[in-house]
Amino acid sequence: MEKTTTNSLSWVIGGAQGSGVDSAANIFSRACAAGGLEIFGKREYYSNIKGEHSYFTVRVSDMPVHSHVDEINVLASFDAETIFRHFEDVTSGGAIIYDSDVVNTLLSEVPTVDDPAAVRIRKTLEKTGLALSVQGALDHAKRRGVILFPVPFFHLLQEFAQKANDPALSKLTRMVNVMALSASMAILDFDNEVFAKAIQFIFRAKKKVADLNVSAAAHVSNYAKAKFAGSDFLYRLKTKRTAQDMIIAQGSQSSALGKMVAGCRFQTYYPITPASDDSEFLEANEILDLDSPGKKGSTVVVQTEDEIAAIAMAIGSALTGARSATATSGPGFSLMAEALGWAGINEVPIVVSLYQRAGPSTGLPTRHEQGDLNFAINAGHGEFPRIVLASGDIEESFYDTIKVFNLADRYQMPVIHMLDKAIANSVTTCKNFDPKKIEIDRGSTVTQITDKDKGAAGNYLRFKLSDNPISPRVVLGTKDAIFWNTGDEHTEEGHITEDPELRVQMMNKRMNKLQVALREIPDEDKVVAYGSGDIVLVGWGSTKGAIIDAMEKLASEGVKIKFVQIRLMSPFPTDLLHSMLKGAKTVVDIEMNYSGQLGSLVRQHTGIEADYQIVKFNGRPMSLDEVYNAVKRIKNGDAPRRQVLKSGA
């Protein structure tokens, strides 16, 4: 590599869970963003509290980035396992920053490298006749042109402790994450001041810790700059002025922020990865600012005994008129199925934020998958209307969250908002959220009851049969509007009935709401098309980022493709999708599950069968490269009908 690459790289930091990988990555992301650069980051971790390998990938660019890549240009590490896990992915001309004290660590000495991974790593090293140690892995990388940056962290800490006149060295070892980060900033020649400010920001709750980290980072930086001067490493990060009104959006907060704006004032949850962050963020910020100064709103967040109680409580709350939601993942959603039907038959507006993770059962509890599409649109026994909307990225998830509450109120039915682990555990620079963009629509409600609203028995007709399947909603506690709800089939008042005619009328009333919804929901919330070309990729949810980035890369090579992102899964936008796919030469179903659930759904509704399928179900999100390569193969005519993607550590 001879030319300097400025502001375009893929940076990874790894380490044992609990050793500060996240903090270091947050500092890196914030520093880059504060330096006017665009980032996309994602976090990978085991279902474990301490000790297992976790890592954070951050892609940095001058231009907006929406996905990760397989290659690593800078690997920042401070333990042996990170080297073993990632050395093969570091590119020629790329860098590995490592602790010089761990080079003699043998692969067999790292218990957290599980057997299947150890076998793969051993094979790679044995093939090239290298030692089964960190040194062997480093040699392997070096032979491929990777530049090695050994850093004696312990020695530097000792020096720093002396300098800082702080003998509590053990306390300082916790800073090794920031030290590894600092070494990478040094070789990238990143602006010291912007970096220091980012450290201060991330540790802003603890001024002393922040100051200590800044000094330790400077100490390492000085060392690295002196020691590695004149290296062949040619990646650089050059800061520039930040664009107006940009944020680093966190996927774990975007939907919770949307809930605040939407007016969700009651949320329930039972702890589950990766959905808990949503509720915890709401609870941590339970008192809300309002536009009128001095006035406050608030969100009641209840941690329930299980997910059955979570959805039941949310429904109970919704009956009083509060916008109510629950957030969960697949296992919890499975428990909610019965109550979902209750909300359906009683026309209660509730929102379920469904953060998918890899199933079935406990599956890969901290890993990504889009395996719950079929379940979300079918969960529950019997037939009842629901809306299922899937967000494609962090920014969409904010606005969609406001929309799903509107849909729930307007059509008086449960709305399942599909999110996933890849969204929840990623960060991205994007335009600041606009809380006024989506208006609040509470649908048809009644607060004053007149005699014409009442039936023969003098009771309010909550489920009045008329030409409009949407009967106005009243809330518990409204004067003169007493009604009943039951999980049984009901009369217009809400009493139990088993009358065959009324049954048909009530089924029609409920199910017809879907037709109204389908008519009224704007196209951009149903299906969105990007670009044009003979090859049409049909996808949903968080694969959007990798597809958009791959499209751009393909376009730069003259290959034009179209991407159709389906957002509304129920009711299914058959006509709109049909018109978008009509005339497509090659239709490709692309999604993160085994069977191609969206592909089946598209075929079921439109009769259009995808010519190709690109699927992935190893628990790791799709990378830009994977999508790019898979599409290339289709373009070149040498792709099998079904391509299974497998990248990711």
Add this chain to the structure above:
Amino acid sequence: MALKLSDYKTDVHNDWCPGCGDFGILNAIQMALADMQVPPYKATIFSGIGCSGKTPHFIRTYGIHTLHGRVLPFAQGAKLANPDLEMIAVGGDGDGLGIGAGHFVSAGRRNVDMVYIIFDNAVYGLTKGQAAPTLKLGMKTKSLPQPNVNNSVNPIALALVAGFTFIARGYSYDVRHLKDLIKKAVAHKGLAFIDVQQPCPTYNDINTKEWYQGFDNVDPETHKAMPRIYKLEETGYDGVVHDPSEINAEMAQVIEKSNEWDDKIPIGIFYQNEHVPTYQERIAARIPDYFANPPSTQQIADENDKSITNIDRLLSDLKVDK
């Protein structure tokens, strides 16, 4: 104009079996509401599934007939979102202590200010008489193929250790006494539980009305039946925790009384402790205007349908140039 008992009745045909103990409970609830002059629109009766689940349909207040075992979460959610409304949850012993037992225990931990009444007849009536959680071990009610193989749960003791702060037992054929218990339960600050002994005339041929009246238990001297039911308050029993220092002694007394069965079955208030903050009070300790501005009544949009929630403070933390 004063509300009459008839104002709390609906014209829905009641299809409970003739002689069902549920009627007494239904009447007691309606009488209690009338006595307290609760405006019908200010009250909601929640129910689970089974014969008792139909109760709300017979009462002219808001009525929410929920899912099997889930009545407590539904009712708690509603009460927390609108603490101004009077919430009474009802269900059978199978509903609350079998399929819903987890919710029962968790509700005790929360102490949401509302009432929960269990229609306790020891059988699953609507599904034709299977053994329910309060049926004693070895009992063979008439439709059981084999004697009950499970031990029975003690609802009073379970409520006590779960944290319910008002625990009482009523008898469905002593409607006035039950009505008074319900009024006290409604007035109680915290989660109130009433276990109502309620004969199922169709499927429980052991704990029948006659059994409760002691027809099988004749005094050898007077030759009179010795009723099993007796009133705690008539024995000088006081279940009220007047001072937190009495809690241990009170709890021991409750456990002892709750184990009485067979010849002597106490009804009345076993325990009442208002020294425990309600869940609403715990929320209000964090959200100061919770009672004045609960989730159900908060304004969320302005007259132009724009959200009035301001998240600038949170967004500014995410700003890259911060």
